[in-house]
Amino acid sequence: xxxxxxxxxxxxxxxxxxxxxxxxxxxxxxxxxxxxxxxxxxxxxxxxxxxxxxxxxxxxxxxxxxxxxxxxxxxxxxxxxxxxxxxxxxxxxxxxxxxxxxxxxxxxxxxxxxxxxxxxxxxxxxxxxxxxxxxxxxxxxxxxxxxxxxxxxxxxxxxxxxxxxxxxxxxxxxxxxxxxxxxxxxxxxxxxxxxxxxxxxxxxxxxxxxxxxxxxxxxxxxxxxxxxxxxxxxxxxxxxxxxxxxxxxxxxxxxxxxxxxxxxxxxxxxxxxxxxxxxxxxxxxxxxxxxxxxxxxxxxxxxxxxxxxxxxxxxxxxxxxxxxxxxxxxxx
Numbered sequence: 001x002x003x004x005x006x007x008x009x010x011x012x013x014x015x016x017x018x019x020x021x022x023x024x025x026x027x028x029x030x031x032x033x034x035x036x037x038x039x040x041x042x043x044x045x046x047x048x049x050x051x052x053x054x055x056x057x058x059x060x061x062x063x064x065x066x067x068x069x070x071x072x073x074x075x076x077x078x079x080x081x082x083x084x085x086x087x088x089x090x091x092x093x094x095x096x097x098x099x100x101x102x103x104x105x106x107x108x109x110x111x112x113x114x115x116x117x118x119x120x121x122x123x124x125x126x127x128x129x130x131x132x133x134x135x136x137x138x139x140x141x142x143x144x145x146x147x148x149x150x151x152x153x154x155x156x157x158x159x160x161x162x163x164x165x166x167x168x169x170x171x172x173x174x175x176x177x178x179x180x181x182x183x184x185x186x187x188x189x190x191x192x193x194x195x196x197x198x199x200x201x202x203x204x205x206x207x208x209x210x211x212x213x214x215x216x217x218x219x220x221x222x223x224x225x226x227x228x229x230x231x232x233x234x235x236x237x238x239x240x241x242x243x244x245x246x247x248x249x250x251x252x253x254x255x256x257x258x259x260x261x262x263x264x265x266x267x268x269x270x271x272x273x274x275x276x277x278x279x280x281x282x283x284x285x286x287x288x289x290x291x292x293x294x295x296x297x298x299x300x301x302x303x304x305x306x307x308x309x310x311x312x313x314x315x316x317x318x319x320x321x322x323x324x325x326x327x328x329x330x331x332x
Contacts, residue, residue, distance in 0.1 A: 002227075002303040002330070004197060004227065006194055007194070007197045007227070008148075008149075008195045009150075009190070009197070010024075010199060010227065011198040012152065012153065012154055012199050012201060013156065013157060013198065013215070014157065014212075014230075015158050015208045015212070017208075018202055019203075019232040019233060020154065020155075021048045021049075021154050022314050023201045023230050023322070024042075024153070024154040025040060025049065025052050025053070025319050026320075026323040026326055027199075027326055028079050028150075030068070030323040030324070030327045031068065031150045031152065032069065032076065032077030032078060033075070033076075033077050034071050034073075034075025034076060034077055035075070035077060036068070036077035036149040037146055038078070038080070038148060038150045039062065039082055039135050039146075039148045039150075039152070040081050040154070041084055041135070041151060041152065041153045041154065042081075042082075042083055042153075043084045043153070043154070043155065045085070047083060049081045049083065049154070052319065053066060053081075053316060053319075060082075060085045061082070062080050062082045062135075063080060063081050063082070064078060065081040066316075069320060069324060069327060080148075082135070084128050084131045086124045086128055089128060089130065125164050126184050130167075130183060130184075133186075133187045133191075135148055135151050136190060136195065137190060158200060158214075159211065159215070161198065161215060162218040162219055165198070165224055166188075166222050167184045167187055191224060196225050197227030197228075198224055198227050199229070200226075200228075201229075201230045202229060202231055202232070203232055203233050204231060204234065204289070204290035204297075205289075212300070213300055227302070227303075228302055228331060229297055229303070230305050230307060230326075230331075231294070231297060231307070232307045233307070233308075233309040234306045235286065235290065235309055236308070236309075237287070239284070239287075245284075247277075247280040248281060252280060254273060257273055257276065258273050261273070303331075305326065305329045305331050307325055307326070310322075
């Protein structure tokens with residue numbers, strides 16, 4: 001079990017469809033213990049936080065979102081949310097570092113801000129990560145702002161995460177000197193320090209697991225700290241190994257199954273037993289494939305945390321349930 005207690009910035013990434021946003025939200029809830037303030041950020045413009053928590057679309061400002069997972073004694077921390085927009089972040093940057101408050105807004109009306117962030121993706125990433133960095137390392141420039149105990153970033157997908165966080169390299173060809181260059185270098189010191197952990201979310205399927213392994217290798221190659229792997233949407237493992245083997249081989253006791261159904265008061269209609277045996281074979285085959293991918297995840301050599309597939313889908317109650325699992329597993 002790893003100790004993430006000294007981590008201030010938890011970056012959560014994963015291949016699309018693995019549930020990285022859900023995991024990021026659950027992690028924020030789990031980290032918000034009694035007396036702790038946690039900020040949950042998103043940078044992809046999808047308003048995923050608002051949808052998950054069933055609130056109005058978030059503006060570019062920190063908002064109190066909800067309380068965290070309660071401690072055993074009943075205490076809770078507070079989760080705040082922030083939807084980071086590159087254009088708004090640039091206006092804030094111009095106001096803080098160049099004192100271009102009203103002039104910056106005039107540039108925005110003329111479309112200069114959008115133009116600048118569109119033609120220079122490296123600048124966009126610096127602005128997005130810069131706001132995250134500011135929340136982690138609060139200073140006197142942001143008077144009256146909340147000091148957060150932890151920041152959770154719902155980050156871009158695995159295939160882009162190294163480029164997104166490696167802002168110093170991305171900006172190298174755009175800014176040789178000046179505040180933005182200096183800021184990017186300062187940010188990289190934090191992103192490459194023990195204050196940061198990049199967690200990767202996967203499911204037990206071949207492509208997401210391979211992308212996770214590739215992503216970890218890329219992060220390590222540029223010195224970014226890899227956190228844990230969260231294996232999401234794990235199917236129930238109720239059947240013992242011998243029953244799974246029999247289901248795969250098609251040797252389950254048909255008559256015993258029919259007797260059990262009758263004993264449970266189920267009317268055994270035509271085709272019911274055949275259908276159940278077919279479903280059992282499919283489930284057993286899927287479990288075998290998942291076990292092979294689980295072995296590959298274990299070989300990556302980082303802490304692994306498994307979250308169950310929830311039958312009712314993901315709502316606020318489910319997020320708290322997943323948060324409980326993450327805390328029990330030692331991730332928060």
